[in-house]
Amino acid sequence: HLMDQLFGMDRLERRLADYFGISRCIITPGDSDRQEKVIEEFGHLLWDALNKQLPIGENIIAVMGGTTMANVAENLSILETHNRHNMFVPARGGIGEYVNVQANSVSAVMAMRTRGNYRSLFVPEQLSSATYDSLLQEPSILEVLNLISEANCVIHSIGRAIHMAARRKMTEKELLMLKQKNAVAESFGYFFNESGEIVYRIPRIGLQLKDILNIPYIFAVAGGKSKAKAIHAYMKNAPKQTWLITDEAAANEILKGL
Numbered sequence: 001h002l003m004d005q006l007f008g009m010d011r012l013e014r015r016l017a018d019y020f021g022i023s024r025c026i027i028t029p030g031d032s033d034r035q036e037k038v039i040e041e042f043g044h045l046l047w048d049a050l051n052k053q054l055p056i057g058e059n060i061i062a063v064m065g066g067t068t069m070a071n072v073a074e075n076l077s078i079l080e081t082h083n084r085h086n087m088f089v090p091a092r093g094g095i096g097e098y099v100n101v102q103a104n105s106v107s108a109v110m111a112m113r114t115r116g117n118y119r120s121l122f123v124p125e126q127l128s129s130a131t132y133d134s135l136l137q138e139p140s141i142l143e144v145l146n147l148i149s150e151a152n153c154v155i156h157s158i159g160r161a162i163h164m165a166a167r168r169k170m171t172e173k174e175l176l177m178l179k180q181k182n183a184v185a186e187s188f189g190y191f192f193n194e195s196g197e198i199v200y201r202i203p204r205i206g207l208q209l210k211d212i213l214n215i216p217y218i219f220a221v222a223g224g225k226s227k228a229k230a231i232h233a234y235m236k237n238a239p240k241q242t243w244l245i246t247d248e249a250a251a252n253e254i255l256k257g258l
């Protein structure tokens, strides 16, 4: 039975990767909506993938925030070797999350768990454009922005559009606009409709979606039956080098209707 299960999962992984046209899907049994253990397993799988994929030398890893990312970070372990150095940076400036799940916090936890380094990006949410422009001239901020622009790895999650917009306290007007545009998925502060088209972008500094097309190592971590639609929408147009780490519940729900 165990062999059947393993081969079954292998087939499911290949079907999903082929369907999205991406390099690789890694699927863990269960449903992360209902089982905390499944999210912990995402952390172990991500660690394994990073350990095997990240090249020797200097790596710059840009990470996004969210509850999945925060939980995954806690479940990473040592990655460094004497000739591999990993620097974690937040992928984009604050997009309205609570402090413990902000990209800054997640990248610091990832660095500490893996014995890497990190740099934080301290740019407040609400600023006049004059203040913002002068802040961007600050050497400490420029240093981090330069690191972000040189990232060779990105780690992010995928969320449900309206849920994320509400959690990040976007205005009623913005929520209405997202509904009218049929936004179903959110990632990197970008919102996507069911066809995977961008319908809105939270204007923040840091990595933009077009920048990640050229980044060799991209890991998307998201699961749970409730996120199937969001994962489906985002992954349709995701960069082809993306590895998706997800669970059986999301995978089955995505492939069900095909």
Ligand code: G3H
Pocket: 064, 065, 066, 067, 068, 069, 157, 158, 159, 160, 164, 186, 187, 188, 189
């Ligand atoms: O961009 C997507 C969100 O970060 C996902 O958030 O992991 O809390 O569902 P979540």
